[in-house]
Amino acid sequence: MAQQHVLITGGAGFVGSHLAERLLDRGSAVTILDDLSTGNYANIAHLEGHENVRLLIDTVFNEHLMEDLIRSHDRVFHLASAVGVKLIIEQPVKTIQTIVGGTEIVLRYCSRYRKPVLITSTSEVYGKGTHIPFREDDDVVTGPTSRHRWAYACSKALDEFLALAHWRETRLPVAIVRMFNTVGPRQTGKYGMVVPRFVQAALRNEPIEIHGDGRQSRCFAHVSDVTAALVTILDTPACFGKVINVGSDEEVTIRDLAERVVEITGSRSELRFVPYSDVYGDGFEDMQRRVPCIERLQELTGHRMTRSLDTIIRDVAESCRHRT
Numbered sequence: 001m002a003q004q005h006v007l008i009t010g011g012a013g014f015v016g017s018h019l020a021e022r023l024l025d026r027g028s029a030v031t032i033l034d035d036l037s038t039g040n041y042a043n044i045a046h047l048e049g050h051e052n053v054r055l056l057i058d059t060v061f062n063e064h065l066m067e068d069l070i071r072s073h074d075r076v077f078h079l080a081s082a083v084g085v086k087l088i089i090e091q092p093v094k095t096i097q098t099i100v101g102g103t104e105i106v107l108r109y110c111s112r113y114r115k116p117v118l119i120t121s122t123s124e125v126y127g128k129g130t131h132i133p134f135r136e137d138d139d140v141v142t143g144p145t146s147r148h149r150w151a152y153a154c155s156k157a158l159d160e161f162l163a164l165a166h167w168r169e170t171r172l173p174v175a176i177v178r179m180f181n182t183v184g185p186r187q188t189g190k191y192g193m194v195v196p197r198f199v200q201a202a203l204r205n206e207p208i209e210i211h212g213d214g215r216q217s218r219c220f221a222h223v224s225d226v227t228a229a230l231v232t233i234l235d236t237p238a239c240f241g242k243v244i245n246v247g248s249d250e251e252v253t254i255r256d257l258a259e260r261v262v263e264i265t266g267s268r269s270e271l272r273f274v275p276y277s278d279v280y281g282d283g284f285e286d287m288q289r290r291v292p293c294i295e296r297l298q299e300l301t302g303h304r305m306t307r308s309l310d311t312i313i314r315d316v317a318e319s320c321r322h323r324t
């Protein structure tokens with residue numbers, strides 16, 4: 001079989017760098033495009049010089065480059081995005097522009113050159129949905145536009161609409177993945193990602209800050225399981241024109257998560273509860289539960305998550321120890 005040439009936008013990010021490794025392992029040639037706005041060169045430093053890797057520090061807003069790249073690659077994984085609730089609140093204009101504008105460019109050229117593309121959306125799109133587990137065709141309910149927090153969900157939802165519109169009008173082979181919390185080595189705590197933040201505090205025996213009362217729950221998938229799902233989805237034509245949840249359905253409260261982190265790392269950290277308003281300002285809204293229904297993923301691809309939360313915590317701790 002001829003070697004596949006794959007473009008990953010946001011390839012120096014947390015998920016993108018793991019995805020690049022997975023694609024290289026199966027013999028693809030990988031081009032990583034990243035402006036390093038939230039990504040980190042250290043994530044991909046070990047790949048530079050690899051015979052099948054091309055690294056471009058540039059932006060998806062460089063349209064000439066994007067056109068050239070998409071024309072000359074076989075498929076595209078679009079991961080470049082403003083990411084993380086904290087960033088979204090601090091830089092609302094950039095968030096909307098990056099998510100909506102960047103995806104518009106990628107879809108436009110993938111449509112022109114008929115290239116299969118995977119768009120990464122987010123469980124945030126479910127907004128304030130309370131019908132658990134979240135199914136892809138559920139109604140979405142978000143808050144008012146005066147609360148910047150919802151800009152992330154609405155921008156990603158617009159990406160989904162645009163991708164589905166390309167599928168409907170011209171049968172662009174596009175798959176849309178709603179990713180739930182994905183965790184693993186290399187993710188930083190800088191953007192409010194809860195597991196690395198807890199693990200870093202635990203390793204330093206510093207207080208672990210829990211936002212709110214800790215009774216809110218989440219599901220965490222290992223990045224390795226998630227990148228396997230992304231690759232399989234783009235390999236499966238039945239996934240085109242569909243929105244697909246990708247995540248774990250093992251639910252844990254944030255308080256229990258903190259306790260498990262303390263236990264697994266052998267830490268002396270205490271748990272400290274901090275009101276949301278102290279962290280994100282007044283009027284911040286968080287969801288109590290976020291659990292994916294993963295039937296569609298399983299039916300279309302047969303994919304299953306294989307790594308438990310304890311494995312995830314151990315892997316993140318191991319990677320944090322190496323970084324410090």
Ligand SMILES: NC(=O)c1ccc[n+]([C@@H]2O[C@H](COP(=O)([O-])OP(=O)(O)OC[C@H]3O[C@@H](n4cnc5c(N)ncnc54)[C@H](O)[C@@H]3O)[C@@H](O)[C@H]2O)c1
Nearest residue numbers: 010013014015034035036037038039059060080081179182
């Ligand atoms: N990690 C999660 O739990 C999670 C959950 C839901 C959705 N997602 C989605 O998955 C994708 C990857 O997320 P991640 O966790 O790896 O985050 P990340 O911040 O590590 O990766 C995003 C990457 O995009 C790059 N980027 C941003 N703007 C760019 C631009 N204009 N041009 C080129 N590169 C640009 C950043 O530098 C970064 O490397 C994103 O679309 C995100 O919304 C992630």
